[in-house]
Amino acid sequence: MNAPSDMSMKSEEILRHELEVFRHEHRDLDEAITALQERGTADRLTLQRLKKKKLQLKDRIAYIEDLLYPDIIA
Secondary structure (H helix, E strand, O other): OOOHHHHOOOOHHHHHHHHHHHHHHHHHHHHHHHHHHHHOOOOHHHHHHHHHHHHHHHHHHHHHHHHHOOOOOO
């Protein structure tokens, strides 16, 4: 994936598209984790890896949102 410094140079349209893609992936991971936990079919390591990936996506989402919607104090 792109480094954060590369993201700041992208156009707003591309950032918005990536934001939607990352949000979709985050929702999918959340659903997968929930399903695996409910069924009890996943081992602990698999769940940890999925949760780590989900947190990484959350961080990317927050970073892109900060680029798109800067917190400007008036």
